[in-house]
Amino acid sequence: MSVLEHPRPEGLLHNAGFSQVVVAAGKRTIYTAGQVSIDERGNLVGADDLAAQTEQVMRNVGLALAAAGASFADVVKITTYVVNYKPEHRAVIGRARMPFFAKRPPPASTLVGVSALALPEWLVEIEAVAVVD
Numbered sequence: 001m002s003v004l005e006h007p008r009p010e011g012l013l014h015n016a017g018f019s020q021v022v023v024a025a026g027k028r029t030i031y032t033a034g035q036v037s038i039d040e041r042g043n044l045v046g047a048d049d050l051a052a053q054t055e056q057v058m059r060n061v062g063l064a065l066a067a068a069g070a071s072f073a074d075v076v077k078i079t080t081y082v083v084n085y086k087p088e089h090r091a092v093i094g095r096a097r098m099p100f101f102a103k104r105p106p107p108a109s110t111l112v113g114v115s116a117l118a119l120p121e122w123l124v125e126i127e128a129v130a131v132v133d
Contacts, residue, residue, distance in 0.1 A: 002026030002074055002131040006105040017094045018109035022076040024131035030068040034081065034125040035060035036117065050082075050089060050123050054096035057126045062100065065130055072100045074130035077108045081125045085113025093124065 005023040012020045037045045037053035038060075046052025061078075065071055082089050090111065101107070107128075117125050 002076075002133055004074075004076065004105075004131075016106075017098075018106045020108070022105075022108045024076045026074075026131035026133045028069075028132050030065065030070050030074070030128075030130040030132065032061055032064040032128045032130075034079075034127040035064060036119075036122045036125050044121050047121060048123075050092050051096045053123045054093050054126075057124055058097050058100045061126055061128050065128065068130075068132075070130040070132050073104060074132050075101075075107045075128045076131055077129040078110075079127050080109070080111045081114050081117065082111065083114055083117055083123050085111070097126075 003025040006019045007021055007023065008014055009020055014020075035057050037056040039045055039056070045056040062072060065074070080093060082093065093111070117123075
């Protein structure tokens, strides 16, 4: 596991849902592809349900991290892409991803509203960067 620091910069808002900055020390950096709400057979999970899709996406991110010898504890940055983003989506996504970062400071995070993803049934896509020893 890498060593992560979560400084709290003076003058920047402290938000329980993400860290403004993360400093990572480790030997390997892992980048996941953007994960979407499909199972291992390519079947959609959580049609028309942003919370259910976000939970499946996070499970998929976890599987990708594990394959590289990492976990959510090693994630330093995530980027979330949401189709037709509305401000109320932020809370839905935050609640769905919170359990995956429980008992630790959350990673740095960016949320981007997009008009579409690769397939029309996908509502959310998340990619992660992790650092491990």
